[in-house]
Amino acid sequence: MKRHLLITGGAGFIGSNFISYLLENSNYYITNVDSLTYAGNLENIQSFVKSNRCRSIQADIGEKTELSKVFDQDYFAIINFAAESHVDRSIEDAFPFIHTNIIGTYNLLQAVITGKANKMIQISTDEVYGSLEPNDSPFTETTSLAPNNPYSASKASADLLVRSYFQTYQLPLTVTRCSNNYGPMQHTEKFIPKVITRALNNIEIPLYGDGLNIRDWIYVEDHCRAIHAVLEKGLAGEVYNIGGSEEKTNREIIDYILEKLRKDEKLIKHVADRKGHDRRYSMDSSKISRELGWRPTISFHEGIQRTIQWYRQNEQKNG
Template identity: 55%
Template sequence: METLLITGGMGFIGSNFIRFILNSIDNFKIINVDNLTYAGNPENLKDITLNHSNMYKFYKTDISNFKVLDNITKKENIDYIINFAAESHVDRSINNSTIFCTTNILGTQTLLNITKKHKLQKFLQISTDEVYGALDFNESPFDEKTSLSPNNPYSATKASADLLVNAYYKTYGLPINITRCSNNYGPFQFPEKLVPLMIINAVNNKKLPIYGKGINIRDWIYVKDHCEAILSVLLNGKIGETYNIGGDSETSNIDLVKKLLNLLNKPESLITFVRDRPGHDLRYAMNHEKITNKLKWEPKINLEDGLKKTVQWYLENSQWLDNVISKDYLKYYEKNYRDR
């Protein structure tokens, strides 16, 4: 039995990964560390807390708190760290980048120091395609050799963390991997993100705000496919290597929203174009040949099937939504879109 320390495990991707591990593999115990900021929701893992109490434990703490993490690592005999913890919403980073620097950079440094002190088997950094910057319409997808060129405060902090992770590998020989993934969607995603925001607004016959003309392109991956890729890298990734994870589903924002409206049987007249985000990257696309060739992973769920699953989940989990959409979220939504 080995023990994983999962940071940010109450968030969207982290909670999906914990559920995936505990429902499919018997030889991992999970220690979940999360500071329960606005996007960290204990209800994401309510079923896990009830059904896997002997294999799962939660601690509320900031990943920048070395003393607390040091004690947890000793007490729980941690073998691996997977760092999902991050401030991740671009719009929020534009409004105030301070917490992004603290969590995404200093928090990562703390976790690296924990890994170093306790000689853990591996530190796995969960990163993003946004660290590469933007592509034009006719450019080839990012591969692992693409230079880092972030264009907003969020992606700059993630790129900084990635560089720090690599520096610990080269300086101290720390056993690390980095994964960089395209846009995730699926169950339990906080409604500030595009897919759940559009679903929620459409269901309630509210306007669907789309930045600019909606021509920006993203590669989309269903979150369970991402979880399977992360597990492959954890178990079989070569130490010191970075792996891109893509969904083979490049789609413009406007086309994605139209797909969702079609699934919900809602009119396109709900779409409203708003003033574009500052520094809005035109296109992201990921070349995942490395992980496919080396680790035999590839995405299984296409965009159409994934969106159907996602829409169905949100329609069937209205109570989860009601609990998530708090006054704080509504204030943020109003502030972000009011003057656009």
């Protein structure tokens, strides 16, 4: 029996990597829906657009009329990657984040409640938990939500909508919250690809504040494996934290990449700190490890080497 998935935001970074992963590691049939804004890249879907197990539809999940065209069939599950996700953009204008991240999630929940999908996984972020002090314990699934910028507030709002629909209607809904992803096909406005591409082109690399903000990094393929585990074995109503256990300061990341590319640290330019800049994120992934048997397998050293190689080839291809 064929099982069909609806994947939203499949032309984006994590969504496109996840579709590629599923096409190689499962028998699912996939409908990808993406509004193809700046964050969605047609090149990201070229690798699977010709597959007879995947189709792509351009639609905005925040627009109910547009979204209705993807429900020409029922789905085994909806996996909601679609999101506006760049913090700086949310500080400049929060409306697109409210539209996609909150209203879009609401529209998908309505599709589940009307029987268009058997279940839904909401892909969220560690940023909903706010910020940690240097000696604080990592975030767990029971950590209170305390978002500090419009982006993370919109994601926290969506998570609470999902929780409310589970509690009120007992729908089969699950939330995953992941630490910072990196890897192939990520938009160059994001930190690691920005550092790599600017270094390759000998362009100044901006570093916020003192550069000592800490993030927990995970290679995107490990994140994809975690979501697959949640899809197959995750329980309704649960939240699963996903992390790479690779905490690095922003300055450490830049220094590491410059060393690998044999570039001078003079490329680093200190700039005024971002408004609402969280100091540290750290994820406790023991629950998903204990209950679903998932663990990260790709070290930062290996993952960053793969990522640098992809962007080096991409720069050469487009140069």
